[in-house]
Amino acid sequence: MPKKSKARMQTLSPRQQSSQKPLTPRRWRLKLVIGGAVLAVALGVGGLVRFLQQRDLTPRLQGTGDKHYTLGTAGAAVVIKEFSDYT
Amino acid sequence: MQRFEGQVQVVLYPFALNPTSEVATQAAWCAGEQGKFWEFHHMLYRRQELWNRLAAPLERLGEFAKDLNLDTAALKSCVESGRMQGRMQADKAYGQQLQVNSTPTMFINDNSDNRIVGTRSEGELVRLIRQELDRVQRSGQ
Amino acid sequence: MSSVQASSVRRYLRRWWYWCTLPWVAVLLRVLLGGVFVFAGFSKLLLPHAEVVHHMQQYQMLPGWLVSITATFLPWIEVGSGTALLVGFCTTPAALLIAVQLLSFSALMGIVLAADIPIEDCGCFGNLGLPETPLQVLMRDLLMLALLLPIVYRQRDALGLDAWSSAPASYEA
Numbered sequence: 436m437p438k439k440s441k442a443r444m445q446t447l448s449p450r451q452q453s454s455q456k457p458l459t460p461r462r463w464r465l466k467l468v469i470g471g472a473v474l475a476v477a478l479g480v481g482g483l484v485r486f487l488q489q490r491d492l493t494p495r496l497q498g499t500g501d502k503h504y505t506l507g508t509a510g511a512a513v514v515i516k517e518f519s520d521y522t
Numbered sequence: 523m524q525r526f527e528g529q530v531q532v533v534l535y536p537f538a539l540n541p542t543s544e545v546a547t548q549a550a551w552c553a554g555e556q557g558k559f560w561e562f563h564h565m566l567y568r569r570q571e572l573w574n575r576l577a578a579p580l581e582r583l584g585e586f587a588k589d590l591n592l593d594t595a596a597l598k599s600c601v602e603s604g605r606m607q608g609r610m611q612a613d614k615a616y617g618q619q620l621q622v623n624s625t626p627t628m629f630i631n632d633n634s635d636n637r638i639v640g641t642r643s644e645g646e647l648v649r650l651i652r653q654e655l656d657r658v659q660r661s662g663q
Numbered sequence: 664m665s666s667v668q669a670s671s672v673r674r675y676l677r678r679w680w681y682w683c684t685l686p687w688v689a690v691l692l693r694v695l696l697g698g699v700f701v702f703a704g705f706s707k708l709l710l711p712h713a714e715v716v717h718h719m720q721q722y723q724m725l726p727g728w729l730v731s732i733t734a735t736f737l738p739w740i741e742v743g744s745g746t747a748l749l750v751g752f753c754t755t756p757a758a759l760l761i762a763v764q765l766l767s768f769s770a771l772m773g774i775v776l777a778a779d780i781p782i783e784d785c786g787c788f789g790n791l792g793l794p795e796t797p798l799q800v801l802m803r804d805l806l807m808l809a810l811l812l813p814i815v816y817r818q819r820d821a822l823g824l825d826a827w828s829s830a831p832a833s834y835e836a
Binding site: 488489492493495496497502503504505506507508509510511512513514515516517518519520521522 | 526527528529530531532533534535536537538539540542543546547550554559560563566567570574609613617619620621622625626627628629630631632633634651654655658659
Binding site: 462465470477488 | 701711828829
């Protein structure tokens, strides 16, 4: 089989060169593991951020309610806290 | 409110997003000292277009206060004294702790999952309130 | 367009393509685009869900049930696709997913501009970014779409997991 010359290799575009390179199975598996792990970490951090934000919110909500103007009956079954802006 | 008389209470937390709104908020509380908070509150919304673009709306709000038979001089001096600043900042800080970014934002029964952001139709609000009333009744509270 | 103008446009495009497909430039673009999407995703995850829903509702495009689903899943898709692109893992699928998102956002902004829907802040980066108008978002998204091309073209040469996993060629001299 004729050998491919270096000169011919050098004239190939990067895409053509890279398509000539076979993937070794071991590296391909490692790539999946590492890539999957990085994705899992990123999504895990996102989940943690969401969880912590939600967890802190509920106790804060049960806070201050005095000295504010109210409409309706005190001690009603449904209490709505409304944050609004006049503009 | 009339539909759910005795079953619902609304607690108002003014959350001023800009300096003009801060003046309006303090003016409303100062009107409250003269016993007319809710009248002033409703008037601010009814005549919103007439004052909300002014950088210094106190003068205009003072004119509106006359229509409600409020002591305008006392109202202005109350706002200018800054007595209501602390209360306003406390409410703002509370809202920021709860990650309120847009108005109106409502919380039903102190449940962070029951956060309502933005204007809703009357029908939708009625549905949400009914849902919560049913839940409370089922849990026997 | 005259033939002189057309050849000058072709020349600029060739120059742009040459610079963008240099390996180090492709890495930079990949990190930048991936980083933008990771940032966008996290900024939405930091907001309460109802706030994200509210941002989407202002566009008046999607029905209520779809707004809620989109607000739930979009931040995760942004974080996932952005991270994959950032590390050069499954670069082509990640880039395609990002391209779909960019095309959707661009189409949405185009409709908003055409329908003259007033939007002060797109909500793209939650509370962490500067407020952007629909026109600014449209221009940014189209630019990012253009920058995806050299990233995909250079994925096996530029520093990243896909490049690393490619074994060297075994040709004899």
